[in-house]
Amino acid sequence: MSEKRDLTLDRDEESLRRRDPSKAHKIDSALVKAIVGLLLIAIGAILVWLPPSEKAVGAGSSRFGDWSANLLSNSTPVPAKRNVILMVSDGMGPTSLSLTRSFRQYVDKLPYNDILNLDKHFIGHSRTRSTSSLITDSAAGATAFSCAKKSYNGAIAVLDDDSACGTVLEGAKLNGYLTGLVVRTSITDATPAAFAAHAQDRSMQDLIAEHELGIGHPLGRSVDLLMGGGLCHFLPNSHKQGCRHDDRDLVQYAKENGWRVAMALEELKQEREHHGANQTLPALALFAPTDMPWEIDHSAPSLADMTQEALALMGSASDETDQSFFMLIEGSRIDHAGHSNDPSSQVREVLAYDEAFKIAVEFAKSRGDTVVISTSDHETGGLTAGRQTTKEYPEYVWYPEVLANVDHSTHYLANELAVRASQDKKDVEEFIEQVLEPSLGFDLNKHEKKRIKKHAHSAQDVLADIVSTHAHVGWTTHGHTAVDVNVYAYGADELRGSNENTDIGKFLVDYLGVDLEFVTEKISGIRNKQ
Structure with a gap:
């Protein structure tokens, strides 16, 4: 396992070590005892001071401090590993769930009170505005998750002054984690990009592809698994499937720099079964030139298939190396169905995402060292389950x-x-x-x-x-809306209630134990303009 980096070494102590190395051990012992003592006193004081309502999980500003309380509780052991599966249902609002739930009940002849897998893990909602608008885009939405900071629409892990902000994925990698991005759009699209790249605009997908492979990135390679569409941004403009603005062949670069490259899910699976999970990583798995086909068009692989293989790969690699992992899984084309105002595609994409969420939760339950968080970056389409189709007062129906x-x-x-x-x-x-x-x-x-x-x-x-x-389904726009979006989780009750989208990022920071200020310093000066 890669050794976790110490991001908080005290400079004064280090200076004293250099002056008198013989005192290092005594200093270590005294310092540890002092810190532990102060922590126990502080935690005890907080627990005594807080009223009972504030001591509950998810209460007020204390909700991200529960891990320290858990350390004192024999009944709540902290797992040796801390795996995180962050799922983003791009463009899925509350009505998407209502529409899909009723659709599934009709198709499968289920009772009216049958619910989706997501419904069973509903814990709250998230407010989504960016710094530049009350209505966010996917880039600013994902940056709120990855950097735990608000930014402007179009920003890929950069702030309002265009300076790069360190991401939870980069911080996790510095801490020795395995990392992965799994999507059904281009792997260089806004949501995955905001975790592993830095660009002043989401359209700079050639630059994003380079950063995702570690090219021109001060930290080098931060991602172990890239799975999705978007092959064209990794091929030179001279290639028939290439869409880059230059003649760089990033697929060839990946092969020459230790990546296993797969153009089909079965290919990746065979690599894992033949070489072992750890030897299969890093892996670049690109299944389409741009976005992957819609689920309703009988696309293979499905999001569920991709999730199953990604978790098999990351889970096995984690077991082989004793490393924890962080993985993003996106239901990318829910958003596209909203932009297209296509309700038939929408419900199939949400069902596929719901199945992928079920797989992720079952994986987490089987291990005991994994949390699953699901939320949306925004709502798309202004979807309504009901529509007035005549001048007369409408019927209360949808079909x-x-x-x-x-x-x-x-x-x-x-x-x-x-x-x-x-x-x-x-x-x-x-x-x-x-x-x-x-x-x-x-x-x-x-x-x-x-x-x-x-x-x-x-x-x-x-x-x-x-x-x-x-x-009798309605839409108000082909764009996004400012509707609050739902939060679902397994093992992350700290997010219960009403959240800013940056609270998702703050939870990830605390749970993963990353220092984003340190990461931001390390990546300062990264080229973020194409």
């Missing part, structure tokens, strides 16, 4: 069966329609009758067919609106 009958994303169907329209206009009518209506699961009226034909080359918005109208 999950409409979403259940749709078998592809509106993006997939719109792309297929555009191909047909570019070949022969006569094919559009045939496509509507033979492909589109069967895929939607309902007959289109004349007005709807006319709208689709008019926008045959770019019909995604039209198709999503038609599906939403039939299901």
